[in-house]
Amino acid sequence: MQQPSGVEPRVRLASDYAWRLLVLGAAVYVLFRLAMRFETIIIAIFLAMVFTALLRPPANVLARLVPRPLAVAVAVIGEICVLAGVFFLVGERVASNAPNLGSEFRGGIQRVETWLEGRPFHVHPGTLTNLQSKIGDYLSAHRSTLLSQALNSAGRAAEVLTVLALAVFCSFFFTHSGEQMWEWFQRQLPDRVQPIWRRCGAAAWRTFAGYTRGVILIAATNAVIVGIALAILRVPLVLPLVLVEFFLSFVPLIGSPIALAVATLVALASRGVPTAILVLALIVVSGEIEGHVLQPFVMGWAVRLHPVVVAVTVIAGTIAAGLVGAVVAVPFVxxxxxxxxxxxxxxxxxxTDTETEIGPEIGTEIGPEIETDEIP
Structure with a gap:
């Protein structure tokens, strides 16, 4: 007769789940550390998937008129030309406005100083003068450190170009023969699990593609709204600020306010306090439009996550992997x-008659196979 162990069944069940969760947590941690080791490649693959989600629709349309390799090549070259044209236009606009920006910012700083010296702050004029001299002394004392940081930034720029080149290279093959690559991967798996992998892969790609197209539409809408508002308020550097707004909008909930905060500082230095207050009010208006109109309407059908889940996911991704984690966290979840x-x-x-047994770890039966054309 088996002797009682003296441990409550619920405690034993909880301990069983606890050690399994510890093993899973250790495995996730190891995978995360491995991913951080190959961060550059993972970022390139992620960008390649984003490019693929954008290139597939025009490539499929062009493939009806020309051979598919040519259609994909035209789509990829068009994408490169658009990106290069945007960055060239921004650089040209900044260079052409550089002579006037210096005087505008100096005048803006004087207006800010005058505002701080008046009501309700009553800042002593000597404080602002000492602050400017302290900033100049700090820059002179740490010139070598700032120079090394600039060189590190140049190295990072080369790394960014490498990532973009690898992403474009991979996106060409994902767009051209993604279905064949996915089929090859499935053939390496046991026959009994291939149908469920096909089905889950189709759902994953459908969600990722919908999220990518939706977030780009939201980012473009935010950029257009901000650009029109800044142009009406005659804030300088409208095009660069619009570009910052577009890219930071890829970070849900917090990206757009950060971009508009930068625009507020530019408006404060160049146009004065009233214009800066109006740009600050634009943060609230843009947030309301994105949170109550764009996100539910555009993203609701692709990403069915509660706003609280999105917020926690973005913060957790930022803590784990910085800006990259903030961008990747929501589509991953x-x-x-x-x-x-x-x-x-x-x-x-x-x-049904077409279902295949896949084992007790997932279930006993599955539904009809999903077409692999939805896989990149």
Whole structure:
């Protein structure tokens, strides 16, 4: 007769789950550290997937008129030309406005100093003068450090160009023969799990592509709204600020306010306090439009995540991997949630003649196979 162990069944069950969760957590940690080791490659692959989500629709349309390799090449070259043209236009605009910007910013700083000396701050004029001299002394004393940081930034710029080149290279093949690559990967798996991998892969790609197109549409809308408002307020550097707004909008919830905060500083230095207050009010208006109109309407069908989940995910991604983590976190969690939904659906759907047994770890039956044309 088996002797009682003296441990409550619930405690034993909790301990069983605890050590399994510890093992899973250790595995996730090891995978995360490995991913950070190859961060450059992972970022390039992520960007390649983003480019693929954008290139597939025009490439599919062009493929009806010309051979598919030529259609993909035209789409990729068009993408490169658009990106290069945007950055060239921004650089040209900044260079052409550089002579006038210096005088505008100096006049703006004087206006800010006058404002701080008046009500309600009553800052002593000597304080501002001493602050400017301290800043100049600091820059002179740390000139070598600032120079080394500038050289490091140049190295980072070369790394960014390498990542972009690898992303464009991979996106060409993902767009041209992504289905064949996905089929090859599935053939390496056991026959009994291939259908569920096909189904989960289709759901993952559908979610990622929908998120990518949706966030680009939201970013473009925010950029247009901000550009029109800054042009009306006659704030300088409108095009660079619009570009900053567009790219930072890829970080949900916090990206757009950060970009508009930069625009507020530019407006404060160049146009004075009233214009800066109006730009600051634009942060509230833009946030309301994005949170209550654009996000539910554009992203609701692609990413079914609660705003609280999105906020926590962005913060967790920022803590784990900085800006890259903030950008990648939401699509990653969205893909995981879509795959979990497919696994649940596979376990609850009734069997049919075309279903295949996949084992007890996932379920006993799955539904009809999903077309792999949805996979990049």
């Amino acid at each position: 969205s893909i995981v949630w879509a795959v979990v939904g497919e696994l649940r659906a596979a376990r609850t759907e009734p069997p």
